[in-house]
Amino acid sequence: MNRFYVTTPIYYVNDIPHVGTAYTTIVVDALRRFHLLLGDESRMLTGTDEHGLKLERQSQEEGKTPQAFVDEMAERFRQAWPVLDIETDDFIRTTEARHKQFVQDLWRRIEERGDLYEGEYEDWYCVGCESYKTEKELLPGNLCPIHNKPVERLKEKTFFFRLSRWEKPLLEFYERNPSFVEPATRRNEVISFVSSGLRDLSVSRTSFTWGIPVPGRPEHVMYVWFDALTNYLTALGREGDPLRRHWPPNGRAVHVVGKDILRFHAIYWPAFLLAAGFSEKELPSQVFAHGFLTVDGQKMSKSLRNAVDPLRLARELGADTLRYYLLRAIAFGQDGDFSHTALVERYNADLGKNLGNLLSRTLGLCVKFSDGKTPPIGELGPLERELAATAEQCFANARSAWDELAPHRALEATWALSSAANTYVDRAAPWASAKAGDTARTHTILGTLLEVLRQLSVMIWPAMPRKSDGLRAQLGLAPLAPHAGDAIWPKALAPRPAGEALALGAPLFPTIDKDAEQALLEKLAPHVRQAEAAAAAPAPQPSPEGGAGKSAEPEAASAPINYDTFLGVDLRVGYVKTCEKVPRKDKLLRLSVDLGEPGPRTIIAGLALSFKPEDLVGRKVIVVSNLEPRDFGKGLVSQGMLLATGPSEALHLATVEGDPPPGSRLK
Structure with missing residues (x-):
């Protein structure tokens, strides 16, 4: 049996869940669900990162102990994910006793092998990143390139990890395992960084106390990233624990992270494990780095009041709508934009007028021409054979895309089948065969459509589990309950027995008209409406000098975009x-x-x-x-x-x- 272990980064609890953390966690949950449909033994991990200087300072500002502060913040994350229909198998906190013990054991293993030594370190430190920065990494004015805030000059006693020793072994590992870092642009960044030379890494702090103590040296607390990265193994227990079967080489372990923390996962984490005595075969299978999200074309900012609360969106539109939009609209691995207007447009186009319309049309025709029951299927004609071939291709394409961590392509293939079925209804015209008295032909058409819908209910389950249940309920089917060892991902159309009851209900995806859309956008994103109003204002009239007879001036060049944007x-x-x-x-x-x-x-x-x-x-x-x-x-x-x-x-x-x-x- 195949085993699939997929993780989110553990989220730093200095903030509450937002659309960015929701995006990562929804993707990981959808991947877990897909592998369940394959019959794989699947496991998902998420949690919270709760140590470091930033949290120590923030708790002091709020007049709380660090532990009381992180307890309160971690609970917000724990309670958020079920609202988005995310079902994690474990929620780990770095302040738990099991984690503290595991991290200290890993430290001892590395120390015994000679890759830790004591010294003193001085450099620029970004509290937001919880990491030191070299001069060449900083922006003018000594600003962190990620947080755009001034860094601090820190000097302290520290333990160093001999990262420089692992430069060549890491490069050789990347060469032997080209899929370890994805997508390819990120892999190239990692290889370039390592090839430029690795310096030994400061892995303990003496300038603050909120962290896991170094074994035998309690005046030192561990570097927060040494602590945090270890969570992926902590959650599976020590060697011999049954859950360790999910870790390579006995399982496939995939870390899904944001591109800003790729270096920690693709360089430091494998180096720590190798230094602790793990073999290459016992390293994670893959680190997949996705891009950043903007909101309505702008960077998320408190001053712009454009932060997106995913829980509020789920309450207004349903968790499945948000899940589908994030998975379908953003090319996973690239930067993307969360657009409130585009969310409504895609809901209407893909869900309301495509899949929802297919379900309503099919069940309405079944009520009219087969007494609301599954009809018998007779001889298949050219149209049925064409649709069956399309379905098999869509099944294979979607499966391949999910397996390659490309949910946007997987859903594109899924909706290609829904579109093909809508086209089939028009071409097959069951109302015409019914009018001609050809009941057998009418039943064959309707039975074929019902089977496509049944398979679509499976294909959408990773993205939209509740709507999958709702679709299946109208088809007279029980909710999906996949489990390890039972593969139910579709491969071919296999019509249902005749005579099973259907249950035509309310529209699965009622469309949102213009008035409702306007009211919704004004409620969820008033700044979008303000921007649209400004854009719709009359444009300034050209001066007389720009009239007829003059050559039109060339359009001004657009603002530069980065390479990732172009790739999108x-x-x-x-x-x-x-x-x-x-x-x-x-x-x-x-x-x-x-x-x-x-x-x-x-x-x-x-x-x-x-x-x-x-x-x-x-x-x-x-x-x-x-x-x-x-x-x-x-x-x-x-x-x-x-x-x-x-x-x-x-x-x-x-x-x-x-x-x-x-x-x-x-x-």
């Missing part, structure tokens, strides 16, 4: 299969574009003033494929954007030379 834009070669005008919309065309996926994408584009529909069929275009769906109203939802330049009446489409296949990525 997924540009694909598309092949236009069909194109038609949108009724009563002078500028809009509706295109069906092949991106090498199981089914073509519908893209709504303002091209009608420049192109006739027939001129676009057969052309290769460049598509922004990971753009948020845009709802134009009345069922017009665009699943991508074409690249073009020029005014609306004289557009030039971006294209590519040669004959790359649809779906080829530009890079």
Whole structure:
């Protein structure tokens, strides 16, 4: 039996849970759930990091003992995760006795092997990072590059860890295990840092007391990162403990972390373990670093009042809606933006008008044509065989993406199946076969749709466990209860027996109209509405000097973006299969574009003033494929954007030379 152990970083309790910590924890919970569907023995760990100078100072400012302060803050994290339907197997705190004993044992193992020595250290120290900084790491003005706050000059007696000794072994380890750090950009950063030379690391402090005492030297407390990283093993117990079967080489252990703490996990942590006598095969399987989140295009800031409370969002929209949006809208591993408006748009497009619509249509037809029960399935026709082949491809694609820690691609493949089923309803037209008196054909169509929905209820469970239960309830099925050894991830369509009762209920995802959306955004994100109002204000009129006869000035260059932001834009070669005008919309065309996926994408584009529909069929275009769906109203939802330049009446489409296949990525 396969074993999968997945961890969040343990969260520093100087703040309350926010959308960033919720994002990481939701991803990890979804990965745990996926592996349960595979029948793997899966285990998830999260918890809180409760030592260090920053917490000692903060507790003093609030007039509390450090222990009383961290007890209060840790409980906020413990209580937050169930609200988001996160079911962790263990919640560890670094102030627990089991952790203190384990960390001190690890210290002794390293000390016995000669990789700890006493000395004195002086350098710039960031209290926010709880780590020393070199001169070259600091921004002008001696500012920490992460917290943008001044660092302090500290000098103290300390124990050093011989990190320099592990420079070559770590580089050799990375070379033999290229998937240890993902994504590739982060792996390259780690290798570059280690290759530039490792200095011995200060791993104890004498300037404060809130930490785990060094064995035999109580005037020293351990460096908070030496303490914190060890939690991943503390939670599995010592050698011989049954839970240690989850740790390599007997299991797969994956640490999901933010990119700001990658160095600690990908360099210091394996070095500590190697120095303590662990073999390479006993190191974690993978460290996956995801990017940062902005909110509505801006960095989260108290002054901007744009911090997102995930618990409030869960209460207003349901935990599943928040979970789905975070998992689907943000390319895992890259920086992403949490947009309140995009959340509502994706809810309507993906959940309400796609999956929710498929369920309502199918069950409504079953009530009308099969007495609200599962119908018998007869001979399969070309449409059923085509849908079955699409389903099998989507099952495989989604499984592969989840396994590669790409939940956004996994959900894209899942919704590709839902879209294909919606298209199948229109093409198969069960109402037409019913009108013609062909009951067998009608039943075959409906039975096929019910089976697709049954499998979709499994595929969405990692992301939306409650909505999975709700979908299954309307299908007359019990909630999923996966357990180790029982693989239930779908592989092929396998229709249900006839005669089982269905239970058509309220819409699974009732759509949010414009008035409700406005009220919701004003409640959850008033600053977004203010920004939209400012953007909608009349633009200044051009001066007479800018009138006709003058050459138009070139557009100003946009502000620079970093490389990670650029990587987050997924540009694909598309092949236009069909194109038609949108009724009563002078500028809009509706295109069906092949991106090498199981089914073509519908893209709504303002091209009608420049192109006739027939001129676009057969052309290769460049598509922004990971753009948020845009709802134009009345069922017009665009699943991508074409690249073009020029005014609306004289557009030039971006294209590519040669004959790359649809779906080829530009890079």
